[in-house]
Amino acid sequence: MxxxxxxxxxxxxxxxxxxxxxxxxxxxxxxxxxxxQDKSQAGLPPELVVDYVHTVAEADRTAYTKHVVNRLTVLEGKKKEDGVVNAEATEAWKEANGVPLPAQMFRLGAELASESGSFTYGLISPWNINDNQAPKGEFEKVGMQKVVETGEPYKDYREIAGKKYFSAIYPDFAIAPACVSCHNTHPVHKERYPDKIFKLDDVMGGVVINLPLEGT
Ligand code: HEC
Structure with a gap:
């Protein structure tokens, strides 16, 4: 029992x-x-990812302008006419005793980043000096126009060569007198857009970011 x-x-x-x-x-x-199961829907929204990419790309460009380009001529807040470092920021930096302009530096970084094959970014403008930086296709033409009018970012889904992307264009403002004076007096600008005189705080162009959407 x-x-x-x-x-x-x-x-x-x-x-x-x-x-x-x-x-x-x-x-x-x-x-x-x-x-x-939810992973494909639960990731970060593309609107946020493009904001992150923009913040980093723009911060790098500003840091380069402030701490490298300005450093060539400004010591402890004072401009030194014969330079602090024996080099100048010049478009012809490869041939001259110089370093790239901020826009060129931005493009050099963008080219390296796009080799990773995930996303691409770049500078465009309706008043472009560099031929490769004109707004291309419907999205960039319409979006760039809206950004110039509103000063606000433009974001939407788009297709490039049959692939789906989420893209954004952020305004690129004339934040310093040097932006305005260099562009307004550049020989290509003067020849192509004689009537376009940039002023401080104008939208001079845009930063485009293209984020490929997986599985499309
Ligand atoms: C010393 C001259 C110089 C200064 C200063 C300068 N730029 Fe540029 N910028 C250029 C040149 C030259 C290009 C074309 C270079 C390239 O990408 O090949 C360019 C390119 C650009 C582009 C891409 C469209 C295009 O024209 O090809 C934008 C947008 C732009 N600059 C905005 C700015 C802003 C905003 C500032 C100030 C924060 C600025 N630039 C300062 C000379 C200058």
């Missing part, structure tokens, strides 16, 4: 353990299964 009840108790407790195990497995499968 004593033996019998112990055996029954053992079977009972084993059954309970097995049931508990089965329940645990069931809930584990449920818990692990649902997030992976």
């Amino acid at each position: 004593l033996f019998k009840s112990t055996a029954i108790n053992q079977i009972k407790s084993r059954t309970i353990t097995l049931l508990a195990l089965a329940t645990a497995i069931f809930f584990t499968v449920l818990a692990c299964g649902s997030p992976s």
Whole structure:
């Protein structure tokens, strides 16, 4: 009798353990299964990702302008006419004793980044000096126009060569007198857009970011 009840108790407790195990497995499968199912929808929204990319790209350009380009001629807040470092920021930096202009530096970085094959970015302008930096296609033409009118970023889905992208154009403002004076007096600008005289704080162009959307 004593033996019998112990055996029954053992079977009972084993059954309970097995049931508990089965329940645990069931809930584990449920818990692990649902997030992976949702993964494609649950990632960061593309609107936010383009903002992040823009913040980094723009910060690098500003840091380069402030701390490298300005550093060539400005020491402790004072401009030194014969330079602090024996080099100038010049369009012909490869041939001259110089370093790239901020826009050129931006493009050099963008070219390296696009080698990763994930996303691309670049500078465009309706008053472009560089031929490759004119707004291209419907999205860039319409978007750039809106950005010039509103001073606000323009974001939308677009297709490039049959692939789907989420793209954004951010305004590129004339934040310093040097932006305005250099562009207004550049020989290409004067020849192509003689009537376009930039003023401080004008939208001079845009930063375009193209984020490929997976599985499309
Ligand atoms: C010393 C001259 C100089 C200064 C200063 C300068 N730029 Fe430029 N910028 C250029 C040249 C030259 C290009 C074309 C270079 C290239 O990308 O090949 C250019 C390119 C650009 C472009 C891309 C469209 C195009 O014209 O090809 C934008 C937008 C732009 N600059 C905005 C700015 C802004 C905003 C500032 C100030 C923060 C600025 N630039 C300062 C000379 C200058």
